[in-house]
Amino acid sequence: MIGAADYKYVIAGSGFFGAVMAERIASVLGEPVLVLERRDHFGGNSFSERDPATGIEYHRYGTHLFHTSQTDVWAWINRFTQFNNYRHRVLTRHAGRMYTMPINLMTLNNFFGVDLKPSEAAAFIEAKAASEGFDDPQNFEQKAISLIGRDLYEAFIQTYTAKQWETDPKLLPAETIKRLPVRFNYNDFYFNDIYEGLPVDGYHAIFERIFADPKIKVVCNCDFFDVRPQLRPDAVIIYTGAIDRYFDYRLGTLGWRTLDFEIERPPVEDYQGASVVNYPDADVRFTRIHEFKHLHPERKHSREHTLIMREYSRFAAREDEPYYPINTPADRDLYDGYAALAEREPNVIFGGRLGTYRYLDMHQAIGAGLKSFENELMPLATGAATASRQAAE
Secondary structure, three states, X not given: OOOHHHOOEEEEOOOHHHXXXXXXXXXXXXXXXXXXXXXXXXXXXXXXXXXXXXXXXEXXXXXXXXXXXXXXXXXXXXXXXXXXXXXXXXXXXXXXXXXXXXXXXXXXXXXXXXXXXXXXXXXXXXXXXXXXXXXXXXXXXXXXXXXXXHHHHHHHHXXXXXXXXXXXXXXOOHHHOOOOOEOOOOOOOOOOOOEEEOEOOOHHHHHHHHOOOOOEEEEOOOXXXXXXXXXXXXXXXXXXXXXXXXXXXXXXOOOEEEEEEEEEOOOOOOOOOOOEEEOOOOOOOXXXXXXHXXXXXXXXXXXXXXXXXXXXXXXXXXXXXXXXXXXXXXXXXXXXXXXHHHHOOOOEEEOHHHHHOOOOOHHHHHHHHHHHHHHHHHHHHHOHHHHHHHXXX
């Protein structure tokens, strides 16, 4: 028996947002908290595990890279792990050659066969973009070309975007792309954050330490909606599942992209020489290949095998794991409708990627959890929210 009626605080979902809220409730409020997880493991999409065949730790839902410039987020997570000094680089394989991403001076010089200096590179790209005449871009393709020119767009963006979204970029709205990063120097580090690294003993260990608090009870293979009728009337619910499902899809279904993964264990020490390689060309079905041993160069790995994971993107059905919100104007209107319903739910906090229909990196989910605890949960816990509502009435 779960004993759900014994808990005032109940969290649906055990990803970073839910984990932060559980840790804060237990350590700051000193209250017991119940965490319900529908999957067979805790940790959400950040879950990592060791492959029994190779001994290599891999991320079940694709490479997860921790980076942040938020000192409060960095301080919080460092209570539960140490980080290695990994800094992320991405390579792109186009037409049989490797290029560094984001587009930087090395990419430009190698792709165009030139030897530009930083002072020359910006003018070079501006001229390429201006020659297309898209002063008022009407779709994703025109907007991208107006930023980086046609050559770079067709090589690195066009087909990769089509594979990611299963949609011709001409049919995507221009506002889908705000900017395309181009660096006019040789900096090929993917992120610009102050702090970056991978947890030395894996993401799974972080969640094990958080949920080791005796005040926190985690139940996996348990759907929140099966337990909801058992909750006490005054229960405070932190819901991190899909917001449209919470309301039984009464307004419609929000659009998401999902990912499929294909694992292989090649009998070689090193398959691709990097943790992530993108494949933007149309003759390759997958979007990228992950090779996880490169995330932890400090570890001793087998020289006889490696583990790779090919990633495929497609539209998500209701039974699929949603990853990326599609965010069409219709989706945004639909979410606004659900957000209005959420505002009228007493004692329920909606959070996380699914609960707020936003793509959140791990550090953003942690930051949102810390903020939500202070701004939403603490007023509920202290009765300030109730007093405020009574005064307003």
